[in-house]
Amino acid sequence: MSTKMELPTRDRDVPRTGWSRLTVFAVIAGLAIAGSFGGVAWGWQSSSPTDRVIHITARQFAYEPGIIRVNVGDRVMLHVESADVTHGLYIDGYGVQGKVAPGEDLTLEFVADQAGRFGFRCTEVCGTFHPFMTGKLIVEPNLLLPGAIGLALGGAIGAVLWAGWSARRDEE
Amino acid sequence: MNTVERLDRIVAKIALPLLIVTLVAVPAAVFGYDSYLQGQVPDGAKTFSIYFDGTQNWSETRASGLTTFSDPPDLQEIRVRKGDLVVLRLMALDVHHGFTLPDFGLGPIELTPGQPHEIRFRADKVGEFLMFCTVICGPAHANMRATLIVTA
Amino acid sequence: MNAVPLEITAATTTLPREVEPLGPDLFEKAPALRRFLGTRSFQFLLIYPNLVFFYILMLAGIFGHPLGNLNSAIVLIWILWWFLLITLLVPIGARVWCAICPLAGPGEWLQRRSIVKFRGLDKPRGLNKRWPKPLRNIWAQNFGFLGLAVISGLLVTRPIVTVVVIGGIWVFATALMLVYRRRAFCVYLCPVSGFQGLYSMVAPIALRSKNREVCKGHKPKTCMIGSRKGDDTPLGYACPWFEYIGDMDRNNYCGLCMECLKGCTKDNIGLFWRGGKMDVVLHGRDEAWKAFIMTALAGVYAIVLQGPVGTLKDWANAPSSGSWGGFAVLAATMFAVTLVVLPAVYAPFVEVSRRATGKVVEFRDLFVRGAFGLVPLGLAAWIAFSVPLVLINGAYILQVISDPFGWGWNLFGTKYVAWNPVGEGWIPLIQALLVLVGLAVGIIKTHRALEPMFERTRQATRAMVPLAGFLTLIAVIFFVVFLG
Secondary structure, eight states: OGGGSOOOOSSSOOOTHHHHHHHHHHHHHHHHHHHHHHHHHHHHHTOOOOEEEEEEEEETTEEESSEEEEETTOEEEEEEEESSSOEEEEETTTOOEEEEOTTOOEEEEEEOOSOEEEEEEOOSOOSTTGGGOEEEEEEEOOTHHHHHHHHHHHHHHHHHHHHHHHHHHHHO | OOHHHHHHHHHHHHHHHHHHHHHHHHHHHHHHHHHHHHTOSOTTOEEEEEEEOOSOOTTOOOOOOSOSSSSSSSOSEEEEETTOEEEEEEEESSSOEEEEEGGGTEEEEEEOTTOOEEEEEEOOSOEEEEEEOOSOOSTTGGGOEEEEEEEO | OTTSOOOOOSOOOSSOOOBOOOOOBHHHHOHHHHHHHTSSSHHHHHHHHHHHHHHHHHHHHHHSOSSGGGOHHHIIIIIIIHHHIIIIIHHHHTTHHHHHOTTTHHHHHHHHTOSSSOOOSSSOSSOOBOOOGGGOSSHHHHHHHHHHHHTHHHHTTOHHHHHHHHHHHHHHHHHHHHHBSTTHHHHHTOHHHHHHHHHGGGOSEEEEESOHHHHHHOTTOHHHHOOOTTSSSSOOOOOTTOOOTTTOOOSTTOOOOOHHHHHOSSOOEEEEEOTTOOBOOOOHHHHHHHHHHHHHHHHHHHHHTTSSOHHHHHHHTHHHHOOHHHHHHHHHHHHHIIIIIHHHHHHHHHHHHHHHTTTOSOHHHHHHHHGGGHHHHHHHHHHHHHHHHHHHHHHHHHHHHHOTTSSSOOSSSOTTOOOOOSSGGGHHHHHHHHHHHHHHHHHHHHHHHHGGGSSSHHHHHHHHHHHHHHHHHHHHHHHHHHHO
């Protein structure tokens, strides 16, 4: 996008418009941040808590499905079964856990009352890649993601301005 | 002579002997301690280490018996005499396994990898008795069996 | 004098350097520290426990339980040691690990025909060859590191692979030290050394000369070429890292072995605590690519090892899953992403930056200098990757300390501590904060690196805008990986 802007081609006289362009950039970024928060919040508002029944198959060394998406407030019922050897399942943050041997059905029930991203992982040593047998539970609205992106945009602009300002201050 | 020089002098003197002693002493301590632990059985007991390794090993898919690198290499049978005190040291190497020797009322027990399990019993009857894995542990699960042979 | 080569690794740019000010000298504040580090024996005293530790771990890798998380060779190296290295030792202590590294110790002792005593330089053992000129950069290190990265899925799960790699480094380093002089292996080849050099740039610790004029006027240059027997004590060897501390202004290739401190007859060496100040200038494309490689790998590992996709895990774990085709795809992807994709994404931002400032700087110079932003950001991403390893698997550390071989010992009664993640609900928040800090530091310090390239600071700021956009893009990718 920057190539389309009228950038000075001569080095000596950089016009003062540089800063105002940055200001425009800052405003756009601010709108983007507000927009991403608003969008997620709106998406969350439009859903009401429901019961979710989710079937998960554990195998060496992954869960199928590996990603579970629910909304905050949902009552979640996980049915876990194993395709090969004894596995387990532990959900970060929620502390919900259980163990399942092949042929068994492990049922884990909980209310998804914390929003965000939570890993889940195997609890029973199940072979070489056991420590990397992971999945993730997304409880919408996962505000941390748009929040972090917004902060990164704002922080990046702030960092550039601050670096430039402090360098010029040092010069004087 | 100040402290620094004294330190240098002492360290310079002991460094090489210390390294050589370490080279020998560390393995000696490790294996010595382990055989001390292994030796905690009554005199005359027949001890067997049984490692459970299903299909999950490095580099190949193998339908193994109850054991891999223990002695003997692929366990088919264990022979003891009637009246012997038998000690079985069980260890799962890859995934959860189980063990049972039903004719002696042993098991089923679950074996978690890395957690050794020791079973002691007296072989008080003559015959051939089946012992096998009780936790589904992969495609080779059905092959995980061996015979205890008790002779008169 | 002329015969002594200054084996500075990367092609140094002709641009004026931006050296951030040094803070207080820790040697002045703590004379006891200076006395201790000035002894000939301190390095052995620190290496020895490490040597015992790694020796036990190698034995455990060979004779211990074949499952990684039950074997100290895996748990104490790839969870504990790695965590300490990437979160504490390097970001705070720079290359302090290199000073206490047990893998290089034996080779160095053989070269010197002595462990502690100073025997002079006249008859070093081994061939004492010079490192070949074409290899005086860190490209070989970069490729070696990538080679290890390709098999890292096996390296961190199979004790025997760890033994082959760590033991291999041990043997190879020792052998090479008998062929090439000093620590050529460490400077140019060691895979652990490369990223330590890169990330030690941000460390608040810096070993430097106190007054460069004193160094300039000191003709014998004992710090660089070593003391002669019969000189005044204390005696020091030639800098094993081929550095001349008189004009050294970066941490990258300083192994903190303190030979210069011992050999300096002018008491002109200081260990400075510079707080948030850091080395900000990358030299040469090899270093820039090191930054690309490390940053991209942090993302690849987070996706493959900590992500939810089973197929990728099968690929990384080909010996178990049999998907060698996938393994090849993953390996090719790692090479492509680190060596080509990330630099190719970065290049247009550099060009925009160059055009925005009226093409007064060479593309290549801006490309290399601007890549510094990936150093703090990449380090932050690595810490973000490593923190969960310990929060989740801390119990494994307790378990293997009691049972290093996985044989069923219970030395300290912690063998049967239940696996229990700690603070795992905070992981995404911690990761987000780390990446944010890395981004901000990356931008501020890259600006600092750009300042001397331009006549006016305002131009540096202008040049920074597209580069900051690039860094933000990378940060956002990490957010999606860690938080999405």
